[in-house]
Amino acid sequence: MSVLADDLIDLAATRKSRGYWGNVGRRLLRDPVSMICAAILLLIALAAVFAPYLGLADPYLGSMIRRLRPIGTAGYPLGTDELGRDMLTRLVHGGRLSLLIGLLPVVFAFFIGTTLGIIAGYLGGVVNQLIMRTVDVFYAFPSVLLAIAISGALGGGLLNSLLSLTIVFIPPIVRVAESVTTGVRSLDFVDAARASGAGALTIMRVHILGNVLGPIFVYATSLISVCMILAAGLSFLGLGTKPPEPEWGLMLNTLRTAIYVNPWVAALPGVMIFTVSICFNLLSDGMRSAMDVRN
Amino acid sequence: MSEIDALKPAADIGGPCQPLLTVEGLSKHFALNASLFGKASVVRAVDDVSFSVAKGEVLGIVGESGCGKSTTARLIIGLMPSDAGKILFDGEPVGPVLSLSELRQRVQMVFQDSYASLNPRLTIEDTIAFGPKVHGVAPPQARARAHDLLRKVGLDPALFADRYPHELSGGQRQRINIARALALAPRLVILDEAVSALDKSVEAQVLNLLIDLKEEFGLTYLFISHDLNVVRFISDRVIVMYLGEIVESGPVEALWTDARHPYTRALLAAMPSLDPDNRTQEAPISGDPPNPIDPPPGCRFHTRCAHAEAICSARAPRLMATGGERHLAACFMVDPGSGHSKAVAPKVKETVNG
Numbered sequence: 001m002s003v004l005a006d007d008l009i010d011l012a013a014t015r016k017s018r019g020y021w022g023n024v025g026r027r028l029l030r031d032p033v034s035m036i037c038a039a040i041l042l043l044i045a046l047a048a049v050f051a052p053y054l055g056l057a058d059p060y061l062g063s064m065i066r067r068l069r070p071i072g073t074a075g076y077p078l079g080t081d082e083l084g085r086d087m088l089t090r091l092v093h094g095g096r097l098s099l100l101i102g103l104l105p106v107v108f109a110f111f112i113g114t115t116l117g118i119i120a121g122y123l124g125g126v127v128n129q130l131i132m133r134t135v136d137v138f139y140a141f142p143s144v145l146l147a148i149a150i151s152g153a154l155g156g157g158l159l160n161s162l163l164s165l166t167i168v169f170i171p172p173i174v175r176v177a178e179s180v181t182t183g184v185r186s187l188d189f190v191d192a193a194r195a196s197g198a199g200a201l202t203i204m205r206v207h208i209l210g211n212v213l214g215p216i217f218v219y220a221t222s223l224i225s226v227c228m229i230l231a232a233g234l235s236f237l238g239l240g241t242k243p244p245e246p247e248w249g250l251m252l253n254t255l256r257t258a259i260y261v262n263p264w265v266a267a268l269p270g271v272m273i274f275t276v277s278i279c280f281n282l283l284s285d286g287m288r289s290a291m292d293v294r295n
Numbered sequence: 296m297s298e299i300d301a302l303k304p305a306a307d308i309g310g311p312c313q314p315l316l317t318v319e320g321l322s323k324h325f326a327l328n329a330s331l332f333g334k335a336s337v338v339r340a341v342d343d344v345s346f347s348v349a350k351g352e353v354l355g356i357v358g359e360s361g362c363g364k365s366t367t368a369r370l371i372i373g374l375m376p377s378d379a380g381k382i383l384f385d386g387e388p389v390g391p392v393l394s395l396s397e398l399r400q401r402v403q404m405v406f407q408d409s410y411a412s413l414n415p416r417l418t419i420e421d422t423i424a425f426g427p428k429v430h431g432v433a434p435p436q437a438r439a440r441a442h443d444l445l446r447k448v449g450l451d452p453a454l455f456a457d458r459y460p461h462e463l464s465g466g467q468r469q470r471i472n473i474a475r476a477l478a479l480a481p482r483l484v485i486l487d488e489a490v491s492a493l494d495k496s497v498e499a500q501v502l503n504l505l506i507d508l509k510e511e512f513g514l515t516y517l518f519i520s521h522d523l524n525v526v527r528f529i530s531d532r533v534i535v536m537y538l539g540e541i542v543e544s545g546p547v548e549a550l551w552t553d554a555r556h557p558y559t560r561a562l563l564a565a566m567p568s569l570d571p572d573n574r575t576q577e578a579p580i581s582g583d584p585p586n587p588i589d590p591p592p593g594c595r596f597h598t599r600c601a602h603a604e605a606i607c608s609a610r611a612p613r614l615m616a617t618g619g620e621r622h623l624a625a626c627f628m629v630d631p632g633s634g635h636s637k638a639v640a641p642k643v644k645e646t647v648n649g
Contacts, residue, residue: 196426
């Protein structure tokens, strides 16, 4: 059974296949913007993780006579805050909580939302209505308001703000997961899998999950920046982290009073939030185009 | 072949005379509720269709797009529930006796779109091994079976097992789809426009492959296509569908030489000829099929039929013997008692294929 037309492709086929994710990684590596953003995020994350071992000053140790020193002061490269604590130390240590509170809710919401969305999209009918209409209820509230309301009802604290942010991000992820799943479900390979006698759970696991994870993942990445800003907002309102913990949102809040005295220092936590969120946004954009097979 | 022991073709029950598949009164109506207060309209995609497929036969189903060919296939394999009708596989009714999952080991399907019918994230090997794994074959054996089937469809497992669908050509992908369908050792394979999307040279190769595989595995095919040349090449018997109904059925040569339904004749006349002296000057049937939401009363073809008379819009013709062996047509012109002016008595003892 010699196949003339196909033989030409066979010749090209002798190289080892890289697989889908291998190709995505290769395309991402070729994108300079994504790589710069990834490097910045990696640097900030590593600095935050290893903050106690970097030989920085004590983030809680203040000095009443060295309050609000400007950027570039000897011994305080990024100045001091309103209690005379070293800003560089607090920004590096602040990254620990800020990144945690920005990432964890999105990670939890990603798992819960993807599961619910795939179930709703694949099973359709009554199950779909039940899940999607419940999600719609949460959509009735603006996300900031919802986060504040849940946090307020549960009381302040880190755990409660994580919980409230998770609840805020589940509905949009369910929405995206459901619509992507509905699209994939109508493709012939799902019908072929059904025709081979596979159950709903097996089909969702083997055939749906791998094909919907990409778009949902990209969307969830873009939520990290929103989550960081919301978390900063909660801390700013006193619902998240409590002083004297270093956290970017909280630092922005406490330095607010110093905005006329030393605006550059007061803006630093905001610069960190901005940098991290824009890096996550650009990285998710890069991933979106890297995952587009048509490129 | 010990590794394939776990999946054998289902044993024959009724012997060679019993049809492998019998479809009786199969119907599928899609409800379209246009508005909240408007009357729900219904599309009769498949309307009271009955036929049977003999063991080892290739039954072709032809018709324009939207005539219900693919819906019929999906109803048979249970991808959508039917509204009415019975399906018997080798004499066993599907539902009460034969469960849907048992049926799905015995009947498999190859889809038209070779790319959409392969999971882009699974390797070729995983795609073919998926069915056997679902039916309880251990992964190493399922993989061995996948490699075996790749060889059977003419692809080298060493080159193709680890590849992804987007790295293959259309013809190669359709070979994978055929291997996937065969992985469960089915007795009936439904080929839904399986070669329509391929270019002509590849189409011929895949058709020859299908014929070889049919011989090797003792398969029966239900071959759905709009390409009359292909249907004539591969089929033993043909069913012509129009707007969800069967209008004519019979052995392929009888249909080509002695089509009795005007629609079948129009379809055959619409085939482009390779002979430059035999050019088709105008379309034998004009216009699109009528809206299936509101099919014309009586014979559904009367709005486009050159021979339509009053009776055609008054009553619906039934499938009747035309005189030829196993040759049926649903047209008043083959029914001498119908009152149609061109009705002729069936020719007695015609020697078809003679």
